Amino acid sequence: MRKRSKRIVIAGLLAIPLVLVGIYFFIPQIPLALALKAQQRAAGVEQKEIQVHGNPIPYLSGGTGEPLILLHGFGGDKNHWVRIAKYLTTHFQVIAPDLPGFGEGNRDPSLRYGISDQVERVHDFAEALHLKSFHLGGNSMGGQIAGAFAARYPQSVKTLWLLAPGGVLSAKRSELGELVKKGENPLLVNNAEDYDRLLDFVFVERPNIPRSIKRYLTQHAIHNRAFNAKVFKEIHEDRQALESVLKGVPVPTLIVWGDHDRLLDVSGAGIVKSAMPNAEVIVMKNTGHAPMIERPEDTATAFLRFQEKVSNK
DSSP states (O other): OHHHHHHHHHHHHHHHHHHHHHHHHHOTHHHHHHHHHHHHHHHTOEEEEEEETTEEEEEEEEOSSEEEEEEOOTTOOGGGGHHHHTTTTTTEEEEEEOOTTSTTSOOOTTSOOSHHHHHHHHHHHHHHTTOSSEEEEEETHHHHHHHHHHHHOGGGEEEEEEESOSOOTTSOOOHHHHHHHTTOOTTSOOSHHHHHHHHHHHOSSOOOOOHHHHHHHHHHHHHTHHHHHHHHHHHHHSOOOHHHHTTTOOSOEEEEEETTOSSSOTHHHHHHHHHOTTEEEEEETTOOSOHHHHSHHHHHHHHHHHHHHHHHO
16 A cells, blocks of 8 residues: 555656646746746736726736836737836836736727827826826837827826837838838737747847747737737827927936837937937947847836936936
């Protein structure tokens, strides 16, 4: 009997690695969720959710200080801010929502997701959190939404942080813009090759993503392709040049752009700066479209120095 029990225990112990391997390869969302939770804890943020007009908005929140709302880009989600959050949570209460239509947020095909629509949703989100005045940042599409928000509600925005914002229509056409003009769109993923191409478009140095997790992210992007195509179309139908929208807006603004951005040309940085009376530009060397992911510490340091300058004026 003892020998049999011993064999059962040994067999159970030997089975554990096989189970873990099976989870890693065949249920990759589990290790992905665990990895994200660990990163969130290390960054000092945790996931929360709030109802806004009956719709759940998942968001990350953590840190101490004045609130800083951060808006992700097209196809992204709240976790795009985790790598940089650990450098910010000792200075700010960091709040990073999943914008409606992305991440774990609702995807309602009957609604519109243009920039103006999302501005009002961000406003409703801030109201639901009882935030009357806050710092606001965004990357790419999120930067365009943040800029349009600051133009519409300047009294609510203490400072503005634009990381390669979309919508700068007078900028030099980017590599992405040239492809879209020809009827191609690297932001819409059909297969694994498309996802690899997208990573190359976004980063100079691609993050290390385990194969099974990358496969899961690829499948997720393929699943959401049709919806993302709808959102992309509605953003481009809501075509207001960001440089016009922000013209004369007095909010102190930091514009950050990677010099190797293939999605949105870096010439947009100077164009936005020239439209605003209190803006400054930092162009990051050997950096792509998402500085907060590719160079989180340097990007955070630039923002904190900017905040120090603003507070000393």
